[in-house]
Amino acid sequence: MLQQTSGIVIHSIKYSESSLILKIYTEAFGLQSYMINGVRSGNKKAKNKIALYQPLALLDLVVYHKPNKSQIFRIQEAKPLYPYQSIPFEMKKTGIAFFLTELLYKTLREESPQAPLFRFLKDSLVAFDEATVHYEYFHLFFLLKLPRFLGFGVENLQELIEELSPFRKLLCPEDILQELVQAFEVCIHAQWPAPLVLSVEARRTLLDYTLDLYALHIPNWSEVKSLQVLRAMMG
Template identity: 40%
Template sequence: MLQKTRGIVLSYIRYRETSIIVRVYTEEYGLQSYIVNSVRSSKSKGSRIALYQPLTMLEMVVYYKPDRDLHRLSEAKTTYPLQHIPFEVAKSSMALFMSEMLSKTLKEEAGNPELYRFLEASILHLEEASSGFENFHIAFLLKLAAFLGFVPSSASEFESQLREHNYPFLPDESAEAALAVFLRQPLGTPVKINRSVRGELLDAVVAFYRIHIDGLGEIKSLPVLREVLS
């Protein structure tokens, strides 16, 4: 049955000679995978593969059948063409990291409009930010944890859980203050920390996710992100 839904692209893999399988977090159906035919063909009109880059927001017409792992995509167009995220190294590195973390943590195959709105608003904030977004990925993960059910109530609880799992996290005053802002203030609230503290907090937040997400595995985009932001 043909259905309309909005979605956010997380990743894709090549499928056969000219097609792809794209993973999308949809507003109506949660996490879904779609076959997109002939998107890599030299005869396809325009640069259709650009529609399936990480964090691209789409309006889609899909063939949806409950209890199937793989669906077909009939039509897709972007709701908001990204002008900065794909072309600015810092933003594109954050986008790859965010999309990989979302791929590894979003499991439900049911709609969650509140989560979808959060993701959409987060992408738009990153896209439109002209400065002061160097901590965005850290704050994003802590806000996302609220939707996943394991957000810490305070910086001290965050530190306590890490210590209980033998993670050597000993933040200084600037790191503790930054954590408090990331947890309590709206996403995008400016926080001034140096590169060393930023790297320390990023590693601690990923470790915190490992405590709560079984089988999180290697985060392949993390070394690239560290290098770009160093």
């Protein structure tokens, strides 16, 4: 049955000589797998087609879908829902997007739709693309707001420390701790983009603590390989 939905490309893997299998988080069906053929043949048409399915691409889709079936479906039609204007072309934004792509691939597991989660993802990515200031902290806002939609959100730094304390010692100098308290308040409760200034040590500590929260709650969590790239780029 043909259905229309919006979707966000999360992951792709090569299949056969010219095909891809995509993981797309859709508004109507949650996380789904789709196969597209003839996108790796090397001709101009194939290159244009594969460009449409880059990680985090926001798409308007017409897909084949059968309710209550876990299988690989087909895409009949796809077009950009929002063509990115800066993420693919600005190095820092590209690095952050690369990191978030891996994080979402590890995090999103639900096949059932969650409209508030989809809106959060779409609206956040559009705002990130449009931002001209403060975007170097976007991943921290995103990482701290996303757990609210996944069932393990925390409201302040103290809650985070209490959750993690049985599993690791959370020690940092008093000045860094004060930075973290203020940053947490901004990231959780302010609308992004919002001004946020952090020292390199505070930024890295906040990112580490937040990823530990994900590791605690996401089954089969593994190392985020793109983290080293993000740190090298952002400091």
